[in-house]
Amino acid sequence: MKLPENLLEQIPESGARLLALSSLDTASAAVRRLEDPHDTEALHDFRVAVRGLRSRLKAYRRYFKQNISRKLLTKVKELASSTNATRDAEVQLQWLNAQKKALEGKHALGLQRLIDRLSSFKSAGYDEIRAQVQERFGKLEPKLRERLMMYRLEIHLERPRADCTFAAATAELIREDAQELEDYLRFIEGPEDEENSHEARLVVKRLRCLLDPIRHFIPECKPMVKRLKGLQDTLGELHDSHVMSTEVGATIEVAATQQARELLASVMGGYDSDRSRHDQECRDIVAIANVVRGRTLDLYQKLEKSWLRGRAEGFLGQVHDLANRLSAYEAITPHARLSRVARLLWSPRPATPEEGGKGSSRVA
Numbered sequence: 001m002k003l004p005e006n007l008l009e010q011i012p013e014s015g016a017r018l019l020a021l022s023s024l025d026t027a028s029a030a031v032r033r034l035e036d037p038h039d040t041e042a043l044h045d046f047r048v049a050v051r052g053l054r055s056r057l058k059a060y061r062r063y064f065k066q067n068i069s070r071k072l073l074t075k076v077k078e079l080a081s082s083t084n085a086t087r088d089a090e091v092q093l094q095w096l097n098a099q100k101k102a103l104e105g106k107h108a109l110g111l112q113r114l115i116d117r118l119s120s121f122k123s124a125g126y127d128e129i130r131a132q133v134q135e136r137f138g139k140l141e142p143k144l145r146e147r148l149m150m151y152r153l154e155i156h157l158e159r160p161r162a163d164c165t166f167a168a169a170t171a172e173l174i175r176e177d178a179q180e181l182e183d184y185l186r187f188i189e190g191p192e193d194e195e196n197s198h199e200a201r202l203v204v205k206r207l208r209c210l211l212d213p214i215r216h217f218i219p220e221c222k223p224m225v226k227r228l229k230g231l232q233d234t235l236g237e238l239h240d241s242h243v244m245s246t247e248v249g250a251t252i253e254v255a256a257t258q259q260a261r262e263l264l265a266s267v268m269g270g271y272d273s274d275r276s277r278h279d280q281e282c283r284d285i286v287a288i289a290n291v292v293r294g295r296t297l298d299l300y301q302k303l304e305k306s307w308l309r310g311r312a313e314g315f316l317g318q319v320h321d322l323a324n325r326l327s328a329y330e331a332i333t334p335h336a337r338l339s340r341v342a343r344l345l346w347s348p349r350p351a352t353p354e355e356g357g358k359g360s361s362r363v364a
Contacts, residue, residue, distance in 0.1 A: 001025050008167035008217055008329050015166025016060035017148045019213060023053035024145060031137050034130060043129065047087055050080045050137075055209045059173050067147045075140055082133055086125025089118045092244050103288060110284020114251055167329035170210055174323040177207040178316050185312050191300035194242045201235035204228055207319075214326070221322060227315060234303050241296040248289045255282050 001021045004010070010018070027049035033042035054076045057064060061073070096115055103111045184200035187193075208228040215221040259282065305311075 012169035089121040107284035109281040165329045167326040171323040171326035238299045
């Protein structure tokens with residue numbers, strides 16, 4: 001769905017639905033591509049669209065509560081989370097394959113074990129996605145679309161709603177996320193602080209999701225979105241490095257357990273085990289763990305240089321300035337005009353002498 005030119009002047013109920021429908025359309029196009037095993041970007045595009053849909057439904061939830069139930073929102077959340085493990089395995093495989101030239105000569109056994117393990121996870125994950133996710137999305141999509149395509153709005157003449165635009169509603173959310181991002185960036189204590197760096201990444205995603213449609217209407221927003229993308233990429237790579245570190249640790253445990261079992265079996269069975277191969281495999285995986293550790297340190301230094309220790313203040317100040325600008329947008333929709341008329345009708349007017357000095361309503 002193409003966003004209208006007056007999106008920012010829409011009332012929040014309308015603007016939020018238009019954004020959600022845009023994400024739903026993108027997800028619908030991507031889910032059909034999952035049937036093509038050669039489309040390597042289909043899963044990524046589907047995940048981005050569904051997560052964007054979930055982010056928008058969650059951010060503007062007060063404007064959806066009329067006909068988007070908590071149960072429906074939970075289904076969208078579960079759908080967005082269902083592809084995480086498969087996408088993680090895919091990303092780790094891409095990184096390992098990129099390291100082949102540097103690692104294969106010295107650490108070929110450990111590298112191949114990691115690749116085989118992650119390839120198995122990815123293959124099983126894709127099978128599950130094709131079997132379940134497409135079916136689940138197929139059931140969810142028409143229900144969600146039907147509810148997003150309509151809403152009811154009540155305007156009481158005695159209690160007219162305040163003129164609030166989609167821009168102003170978004171400005172409030174931008175301020176909240178900008179403050180939260182500032183907090184999490186301040187909380188990050190070091191390269192191994194997985195929790196706070198991960199939370200900061202989630203906030204960056206939300207903030208970028210809010211700003212992304214704005215850039216089409218306010219050119220000054222484009223460099224902000226670009227810089228947020230850079231921060232999201234750095235935090236995303238840092239997250240991937242933390243995930244890879246966990247995966248390498250799990251692989252070492254599995255390899256060491258198998259080695260111990262085979263050694264015990266050889267002793268009990270009276271035959272020699274290939275200890276040298278197992279020892280080399282474990283050493284290889286430890287060496288790869290050190291490479292991952294070095295990557296984590298490099299990414300943290302990159303993050304620290306541009307964003308930590310108060311370096312984000314200038315950028316976040318620009319974001320707050322943008323929010324103030326958005327707050328000034330005036331509604332131009334019929335609903336807002338009706339709200340103004342209602343206020344005009346029921347506002348007190350000066351009393352005439354014939355009325356004994358008492359004010360009255362403008363309604364006859």
